[in-house]
Amino acid sequence: MKVVVLTGAGISAESGVPTFRDADGLWEGHRVEDVATPEAYDAQPFVVHRFYDARRKALAAVEPNAAHHALARLEEALGDDLLVVTQNIDDLHERAGSSRVLHMHGELLSAVCRSCRGRSRWERDLVDLPPCPRCGTPDLRPDVVWFGEIPYEMDRIYLALEAADLFVSIGTSGAVYPAAGFVQQAAAYGARTLELNLQTSEVTTLFDETRQGLAGELVPAWVDEVLVRR
Numbered sequence: 627m628k629v630v631v632l633t634g635a636g637i638s639a640e641s642g643v644p645t646f647r648d649a650d651g652l653w654e655g656h657r658v659e660d661v662a663t664p665e666a667y668d669a670q671p672f673v674v675h676r677f678y679d680a681r682r683k684a685l686a687a688v689e690p691n692a693a694h695h696a697l698a699r700l701e702e703a704l705g706d707d708l709l710v711v712t713q714n715i716d717d718l719h720e721r722a723g724s725s726r727v728l729h730m731h732g733e734l735l736s737a738v739c740r741s742c743r744g745r746s747r748w749e750r751d752l753v754d755l756p757p758c759p760r761c762g763t764p765d766l767r768p769d770v771v772w773f774g775e776i777p778y779e780m781d782r783i784y785l786a787l788e789a790a791d792l793f794v795s796i797g798t799s800g801a802v803y804p805a806a807g808f809v810q811q812a813a814a815y816g817a818r819t820l821e822l823n824l825q826t827s828e829v830t831t832l833f834d835e836t837r838q839g840l841a842g843e844l845v846p847a848w849v850d851e852v853l854v855r856r
């Protein structure tokens with residue numbers, strides 16, 4: 627059985643990672659358009675750098691939760707038959723033990739060079755304009771997909787959706803495309819579809835089955851079901 631799992635802000639929120647939908651469309655006091663667009667970066671690079679530098683540092687204060695750990699357990703059993711596609715830019719899946727993870731919106735722990743386009747693992751600040759490890763140019767930006775930019779790995783994601791027997795969406799609002807369209811893509815190629823979310827999402831009606839509740843409770847229970855059935 628081939629399984630594709632999509633995870634969104636909801637699964638990280640239960641670990642204490644703030645999301646921009648938390649409070650009136652603000653993301654830790656910033657409007658999205660001031661920190662998550664290429665235009666914002668061109669206009670105020672230091673504001674954007676300080677925002678992501680702070681978020682990168684804040685990763686040290688959060689831990690993977692039961693949902694992340696359950697998905698790592700599922701990967702142990704399914705191996706290459708499981709792919710986790712995440713909209714999240716934190717590293718909680720990896721720290722829980724998952725290795726087959728695609729970060730379609732990029733990663734806080736990565737920097738991309740605007741000069742050579744190279745991507746480098748990055749754990750320090752960017753606000754002091756360090757040189758690119760690959761080409762030496764001090765033109766690194768957060769390796770995060772901003773609004774108006776094309777997400778990563780779309781070819782691999784669509785191939786996996788076409789091959790999937792089961793598509794599971796966890797903690798996503800269903801408001802951000804292209805991820806919001808994955809359920810229809812998977813269903814069109816014959817996958818069963820399951821949504822695990824705190825509340826109904828904008829695409830709930832498109833799923834074969836929906837369960838509402840905390841990811842930290844729903845995901846371990848669902849993983850147990852899958853493992854028993856095998």
Ligand SMILES: [Zn+2]
Pocket residue numbers: 739740741742743744758759760761762763
């Ligand atoms: Zn470079």
